[in-house]
Amino acid sequence: MKKVSLLAPGPTPVPSRTLLAMAQPLIHHRSADFLEIFGKVRQGLKKVFQTENEVLTFCSSGTGAMESSVANLLSPGDKAIAIRGGKFGERWTEILKAYGCQPVNLDVPWGQAVKPADVAKLLADDPSIKAVYVQALETSTGVAHPIEELAKVTAKTDAVLVVDAVSALLAYDIPVDKWGLDVVISGSQKAMMLPPGLGFVSIGPKALKLMESSKLPKFYFSWAKELKNQTQNKGAFTSPVTLFMGLLDIFDYIDELGMQNIFAETGLKSKAFKAAMAALGLTLYSKECPSQALTAVEAPAGVDAQAVVKWLKEKYGIFIAGGQDQAKGKIFRVAHMGHISEFDTLQGISAIEMALAGLGYKFEMGAGVAAAQKVFGEAI
């Protein structure tokens, strides 16, 4: 037998009830029933984003929503800071360049978080910088950037803060309005527990003002067009009806669980997993700011991290992620966000132990599982 288990940072497992909610017969995207669903989805998104801002939904991956935050805010030649401490930080630079903007790259060593003072200095040195692009969680390194502090920096300037929270939102507390985050981006396939296919963007007043002066081309990803339509509970173009049915069910599920409980449970899985890795003598890739949404672990000396990933996938049908680019072969990454239970986490730890043993690493078998069980047991 082979039971597939998803422990990679997205797509995460979708609850069966939600898969079945999406298997209902299609309804028309301009029907009264669908307008009602759209309205409920808008309210649900505001709750999850903890904001009064409008949260737009796009039929796209998270990258499409990221692109929209360049195309709708900037004009050709505009300068914007791209905080680059991993693969997704680098994507900001790529999008800015594709649109003929001038990225001001703030390179951060992989595994480390950006220092808000460095951003403050760049903005003070060049007041023409229009925006700061950053990840809440840099998925490629497991680092949580200090978003709240960055918002305090940009609040004192004309620059707009744009936060990619695709893998962070709902995995831990990111109160958009309380922290004053101008633009926050997320997607359906991580902590939101849905299949890939939806990108979300919350847009605050400072960003709406900058949007008015933007001259970059946009049509499908036009915020102005979608704001006009979505505030009337409809999409400018055909909405992905089935994913909206799924969202509706997920918002019910989130209400049943409670958002603070989801944050706490994700934190507990993270704590247990990190305790397990320590018990195995392994170290985290991020020393200072490890995220609780996923953990990036350094493979022990003499073990190729890609071999661990491959072992889990091929021998047990368990999907975790390896490192990318400079981190390739050095780390493996395990997700805690979304519809993943304590026992899914224990299963992952158990499989990692067996893979490490098979690959020749010496340690006391079962020590990781025991350490995690201790954390889970004490939490009840």
Next chain:
Amino acid sequence: MKKVSLLAPGPTPVPSRTLLAMAQPLIHHRSADFLEIFGKVRQGLKKVFQTENEVLTFCSSGTGAMESSVANLLSPGDKAIAIRGGKFGERWTEILKAYGCQPVNLDVPWGQAVKPADVAKLLADDPSIKAVYVQALETSTGVAHPIEELAKVTAKTDAVLVVDAVSALLAYDIPVDKWGLDVVISGSQKAMMLPPGLGFVSIGPKALKLMESSKLPKFYFSWAKELKNQTQNKGAFTSPVTLFMGLLDIFDYIDELGMQNIFAETGLKSKAFKAAMAALGLTLYSKECPSQALTAVEAPAGVDAQAVVKWLKEKYGIFIAGGQDQAKGKIFRVAHMGHISEFDTLQGISAIEMALAGLGYKFEMGAGVAAAQKVFGEAI
């Protein structure tokens, strides 16, 4: 009881088997299993498009795929013909303008098809025109434009022909390679019998050459990026895994039915429906080139077409579409593409009869249903 029936031109009904195929547990978008599915989807798309060209898949509505055919072919200030005989033709002009190109608008009266000679003349008068944008089926009017003839015109010039076949592909025979169609766009939610969420683009050699000189910004919709990835059976960004599972099932279903049979059945439903409307004394909006994918019908004098649409929706849960803009209140539109049976079609005719009677139109009740039954009966 109220059984919802979708007879509007998209989203069309999705077969139950396909809905359940999409309700399977998620798999990872970089797993070997998913690469295999991606490869099968590519082959299936080539079959449906009847082409050896690569057919790219985007996570977007059809409009996103339309936009990609502007962003990837043109440069700022480029001229392109937009054939405008309805709402979707007008969308070409909007996209071209959003990207800073110069639309050369060829306006065609609504309900009529473009004359290829008019396109030939425009291209002869201005050889700097880079592309011709047209709909195979103008969904807002029910008109099928003469695509094969247009391809003969553009073949003699440097201009690339871009065909929006979102509601036409698989509803009737559009052999991409045989006709030499440079770019053909489609979507998942019409004749492809899937939920909305996927846009498709087939790209021929002439278009690939023009693409090389394009200077418009693109990232999420970049053809070059996706060609590099999708020819290796993966998306550049996270693929909408569930819709791919659905596509795989749909391609099996299409193989079981046979593509020529699907075209013939769609034609038969169209013929029966049109016979029914004639029997009721109603006329088609498109006199010369009515499509077989959907029928646009003129409401009789004294009857508001919107009232017919509303009657069906509110009293019977049957969704057909009204007219848009200048056709609003004048026409109603009924789809024949996709997973719609003879009896779904008869049900639609029956409901239209009852609505017309209720709205005061005088005719022999049952005449439309009888005329359609005759067509269906003779076809067995």
